[in-house]
Amino acid sequence: MLIPPPLRNDPLARKAFRLFVPILAGATLRDRAIACMGALIGICLTGFVCASAFGSDPFLPFIVAPIGASAVLLFAVPASPLAQPWSIIGGNTISALVGITVGRFVDDPMLAIGLAVALAIAVMSLTRCLHPPGGAAALTAVIGGPTVAAAGYMFAFVPIAANSTVLVLLGLFFHRFSSHSYPHVPAAAPTNTHGTSDLPPTARVGFRAEDIEGALADLGETFDIDPQDLDRLLRRIELRSLLREHDDFSxxxxxxxxxxxxxxxxxxxxxxxxxxxxxxxxxxxxxxxxxxxxxxxxxxxxxxxxxxxxxxxxxxxxxxxxxxxxxxxxxxxxxxxxxxxxxxxxxxxxxxxxxxxxxxxxxxxxxxxxxx
Known part of the structure; x- marks a missing residue:
């Protein structure tokens, strides 16, 4: 958000404006409003559906806390690789299974909670369904108390998998009417349409996919964006730069x-x-x-x-x-x-x-x- 010129030299004005600067790149007030509405609908209906299906069991919660975190990703950043259907359903369910297993074989509670989250990250990474709320699902499976212990491995499916599946289905329906596509499909890389081995015209000059991979390796950081989306973003930046520098003719x-x-x-x-x-x-x-x-x-x-x-x-x-x-x-x-x-x-x-x-x-x- 750009600070109006008359206020740029006012320290208090600059500090106030920073409060409204979006934390996420591309986030707008409209997107946040859509995210809030989606979370409201998604969590309420997930709770209603699951309570109607198995809420009569006094020993099982009809909805679990990690689903709230899943809703944040699903509705606030639906393009994130961490918010895709398999990430939500697979990540939460597999992590819960890991947590239940650790809880059964590790008696020390401090060691158990650490192992549950660590192993959940490892297994989610191997199964390509990394999902931050999965760590909470693994932790819940360890410290959930007698109710979770009595449910055993069924806890991973009811309520964890059931909650996750209902939430994803609601997200699929909701995003048909939002401005976002879900599940998010990364932009396809430019291809040569002439059936030859040459690179497509847009890829012959400037950066290439291997340059992006190399830059990510140089930085040594993991970013919450698909490399193909990053390629698309950088090419759009190049185009906008050209538009700014060469707007001489229409x-x-x-x-x-x-x-x-x-x-x-x-x-x-x-x-x-x-x-x-x-x-x-x-x-x-x-x-x-x-x-x-x-x-x-x-x-x-x-x-x-x-x-x-x-x-x-x-x-x-x-x-x-x-x-x-x-x-x-x-x-x-x-x-x-x-x-x-x-x-x-x-x-x-x-x-x-x-x-x-x-x-x-x-x-x-x-x-x-x-x-x-």
């Missing part, structure tokens, strides 16, 4: 305005001929009302019969006022050859190709070299 400045397009009902052979006659690689496809419907290229039209609408694919679009440098991400993905520039009604205003963008960047760089 899409409207470099786009082709006399765009060759076809209607959805045009014959595929006719569209194929248009591509060859005009020496272009892609054609925007319009609806009967003149709005953008999709895009076709030589690949989509080769060997196709019928109308263009049956062969078109989704178009990548942008607004005329958007910085043209922001199109780098799309135009270097190995699949997109042109971005369609549209207005708010999805009517075609222009087209920016890879050549258009490359030409504009080369001119900007040349001008900056001259100025230097």
């Amino acid at each position: 899409c409207a400045d470099i786009m082709s305005r006399d765009v060759i397009s076809v209607g959805e009902t045009v014959d595929a052979d006719e569209a194929y001929t248009l591509l060859l006659d005009h020496g272009v690689r892609t054609l925007p496809v319009t609806t009967a009302h003149g709005r953008l419907a999709g895009i076709v290229g030589l690949r989509e039209l080769t060997g196709r019969m019928g109308v263009v609408g049956n062969a078109m694919t989704d178009a990548v679009v942008s607004a005329p006022t958007s910085p043209a440098i922001g199109l780098i991400d799309s135009l270097t993905d190995g699949k997109t050859h042109a971005v369609v520039i549209v207005d708010e009604n999805q009517r075609i205003l222009g087209l920016v190709t890879q050549t258009d963008l490359l030409s504009a960047i080369s001119k900007v760089l040349a001008r900056r070299l001259e100025d230097a």
Whole structure:
């Protein structure tokens, strides 16, 4: 959170603003509100479901304390590897089993609690379900008293596994309506779409996956983020840096305005001929009302019969006022050859190709070299 300029020299103002700075990168007030709502719904319904299922047993709690910690991860940081379904269900259940086993074979309580948590970390790591509340589940299994001792290994399944499973199912449902995807799937690494051994264009210059692995090894720290997500984050930082440094020209400045397009009902052979006659690689496809419907290229039209609408694919679009440098991400993905520039009604205003963008960047760089 940025401190307003008039308050930057006020020590009390700086201290007050720090109280509202998010501890987690990317955390916003909206995210925290969603997390609170998710925890409220998740814990209440988990307790209700489990109490209805086995709450009549006076010797077993219907919900255990580690589930509260699991809810924090599930709803506050759903992208964390520690908050994924297998981490929650497997981590809590396996740790409870470890704690029960240690409690049965180790009589010294101080040694037992230490061994339970230590072994839980080891087993969760080996089974790829590391989950911080699992340590609490292992500890609970050791110091839970006569109730847990009487339940034996069943305690790991009822209530631990049952609580964890219900909470995860509720989290899956809740995050369908939040702004987060769950389970979190890390971004796929860039791939070469041409079936050759070359690296994809975005990976030929700049850092690579092995650089990230090496940097993590250099730091000697474990971070709560998937390496693929870290790769995606760093590439997004590179793009935003380019946007900041090269916002000299917009899409409207470099786009082709006399765009060759076809209607959805045009014959595929006719569209194929248009591509060859005009020496272009892609054609925007319009609806009967003149709005953008999709895009076709030589690949989509080769060997196709019928109308263009049956062969078109989704178009990548942008607004005329958007910085043209922001199109780098799309135009270097190995699949997109042109971005369609549209207005708010999805009517075609222009087209920016890879050549258009490359030409504009080369001119900007040349001008900056001259100025230097």
